[in-house]
Amino acid sequence: MIQSVERAVRILQCFEDQDQLGITQIAKKAELTKSTAFGLVSTLVETGLLEQDPGTSQYRLGLELFRLGNRVDADGRQRIISELTVLCETLGETVNYMRPEGSDIVYLVKKETSHSMRICTTIGQRLPMYCTAGGKAIMAYLPEKQREEILQSFRFSAFTENTLVTAEDLRRELVTARTEGCAYDREELELGLTCIAAPILNRFGYPIAAVSCSGPTTRMTPEKLRQCQAALTACAARFRDL
Amino acid sequence: MIQSVERAVRILQCFEDQDQLGITQIAKKAELTKSTAFGLVSTLVETGLLEQDPGTSQYRLGLELFRLGNRVDADGRQRIISELTVLCETLGETVNYMRPEGSDIVYLVKKETSHSMRICTTIGQRLPMYCTAGGKAIMAYLPEKQREEILQSFRFSAFTENTLVTAEDLRRELVTARTEGCAYDREELELGLTCIAAPILNRFGYPIAAVSCSGPTTRMTPEKLRQCQAALTACAARFRDL
DNA sequence: GTATCGTGTACGGTATTATCACACGATGTT
DNA sequence: AACATCGTGTGATAATACCGTACACGATAC
Numbered sequence: 001m002i003q004s005v006e007r008a009v010r011i012l013q014c015f016e017d018q019d020q021l022g023i024t025q026i027a028k029k030a031e032l033t034k035s036t037a038f039g040l041v042s043t044l045v046e047t048g049l050l051e052q053d054p055g056t057s058q059y060r061l062g063l064e065l066f067r068l069g070n071r072v073d074a075d076g077r078q079r080i081i082s083e084l085t086v087l088c089e090t091l092g093e094t095v096n097y098m099r100p101e102g103s104d105i106v107y108l109v110k111k112e113t114s115h116s117m118r119i120c121t122t123i124g125q126r127l128p129m130y131c132t133a134g135g136k137a138i139m140a141y142l143p144e145k146q147r148e149e150i151l152q153s154f155r156f157s158a159f160t161e162n163t164l165v166t167a168e169d170l171r172r173e174l175v176t177a178r179t180e181g182c183a184y185d186r187e188e189l190e191l192g193l194t195c196i197a198a199p200i201l202n203r204f205g206y207p208i209a210a211v212s213c214s215g216p217t218t219r220m221t222p223e224k225l226r227q228c229q230a231a232l233t234a235c236a237a238r239f240r241d242l
Numbered sequence: 243m244i245q246s247v248e249r250a251v252r253i254l255q256c257f258e259d260q261d262q263l264g265i266t267q268i269a270k271k272a273e274l275t276k277s278t279a280f281g282l283v284s285t286l287v288e289t290g291l292l293e294q295d296p297g298t299s300q301y302r303l304g305l306e307l308f309r310l311g312n313r314v315d316a317d318g319r320q321r322i323i324s325e326l327t328v329l330c331e332t333l334g335e336t337v338n339y340m341r342p343e344g345s346d347i348v349y350l351v352k353k354e355t356s357h358s359m360r361i362c363t364t365i366g367q368r369l370p371m372y373c374t375a376g377g378k379a380i381m382a383y384l385p386e387k388q389r390e391e392i393l394q395s396f397r398f399s400a401f402t403e404n405t406l407v408t409a410e411d412l413r414r415e416l417v418t419a420r421t422e423g424c425a426y427d428r429e430e431l432e433l434g435l436t437c438i439a440a441p442i443l444n445r446f447g448y449p450i451a452a453v454s455c456s457g458p459t460t461r462m463t464p465e466k467l468r469q470c471q472a473a474l475t476a477c478a479a480r481f482r483d484l
Numbered sequence: 485g486t487a488t489c490g491t492g493t494a495c496g497g498t499a500t501t502a503t504c505a506c507a508c509g510a511t512g513t514t
Numbered sequence: 515a516a517c518a519t520c521g522t523g524t525g526a527t528a529a530t531a532c533c534g535t536a537c538a539c540g541a542t543a544c
Contacts, residue, residue: 069311070366
C-alpha cells in the first residue's frame, strides 16, 4: 500500500458530494495536513486529474479523469448499448447494465423508456447487492465461498418493509434465482419499484455483470415479468464469453 | 510533485490504448521496475481505480475510476444536455460540448443527428485547439497572454491541405472569430467535415467551454452556417455565468 | 485605517517511505 | 522435461514525502 497514492485517491473521492473545494477543505475532508494536501493536489493538477478554477482558485475534478473514466469497460459498454436499446423498446421500461464491485453493484449504462412514469437510475451509482435485482442475480452465480463472504459482509439496512435483511432470507432467494436464471427486486429498495435482472456470465460461468429491467410495480404484471425474464436471459446469453 | 502519485497516474494512462495489461507490460509501458509497478498497482486495485481479472489475473481500469469520471463537470454536462438535444433537432447535425485542457479540447457531451451520413465524435477524445472549431472559439476569447502561450506551444501537424499550420494564420482567423462570435473548421481536420462553434463564457468573459455543430461540408451551406451561428451563440449566451 | 482571520503557496530538516535487485512458485511453451 | 515468463513477495538502502513553520494576499470587522 503506497501511502501517497492512497491519499491522492482519497482526495479525489472528496469531490463525490461537492464539486468545488479549497485546499483547506480538502485537507480537512481527507484528514491530511494542509501542506501534505497541497503537495498531492499540485501533483493531481499537474496530471490533469484535478483542475484549479482560475477565478475562485478552488479545485475540481479534471478532464483527464473524465477521459480515463470513459475508458472503463469501454468495449463492454459499447457492446451492450444497442442490446439495451432494443430491450428498452420491446419491454417499454428502463433497462440497465451493471457490474459488481465488492459487495455492491455499480450502474454503467442505462436506457430509459419514454413513458412519463418511468424509473430513472443514475449512471455511476453504487448500491448494495442485497436490495437490487442485479446484485442478487450476480450473487446467485458466484462461487459459494465468495457468495458467503459477501453475505457476511453486509450491514443490512431496511429500505422498505420488503427489504431482505438477513443472510438466510437472501440464501433462500438465491436458490430460486439460480433455477430461474433471474433475480427480482420486489419493492425492496423503494416502494412501487419492481426490478428483474439476469446475470452475464463469462466463459467460465463466472458472473461479471447483469442486465436489469426496472418498472413501476403497477406495470410489472406477472405476464410482463415473464416477458422480461425471457428477454433478459436471452440478452445475457448473447454475452456469455465477454 | 509527488513521485508515486505521478507514477500511479502514468500507470492508469497505460490503459488508454489497451484495456487489459499484466504487471510486466505495465512496468514496461510506464517505465518502472516490476516491483515498483506492483506496489503501485496493488494500491490502485485496493482503491478500486484498477481491478484484476479473476481469470487472467490481468489488470484493467476499475469501477471507482468510472464513478469519479462521471462526476467531472457533472452539473455543466447535465445542464447542457437538453440544450444540445434541441440544437441537434433544429440544426439536424451532430452537436458537441467540449472544454479546453492545456492546448487541447476534450469532448464531453455529444448529440448525434439521425441522418445516415453524420459526424460521429468520440466522448473523451482530445484534439488540438488549432484544428477544431471549438478550440479556435475558445482561443479567440482567451486573454492575450494565455492565447500566445498556447499558440507558441503548438506542434502543428497538417491533417488536411486546409489545416492552419502557422501561428500567424491562426491569429488572423481568431480576429474574425471574435467579431463573429463563432469559429469555423473548414475541412481542416478531415476532408468533407465542416464545423462551427461558439464559446461559452463565464461571468468574467473567460471562455470555459464551447458548443459546436459538425456536419458534412455538402450540407453545411452558407445559409445553414448562418442558422448554426445564431443557434450556437444563443445557446452559449444562455450559459454565460456557469 | 488597522487588526484579525481566512485563504493559497513556499521551504527545509527529519525520518518515514517507497524503491530496487533478487528470489519464489505457478503457468504454459518449446 | 527443461525452460521461459508470468505475477507475487522480501528486505536493505537511500531517496522521498511529510510536517511545522512562515509568508503574501484578500476579506471582513472594528
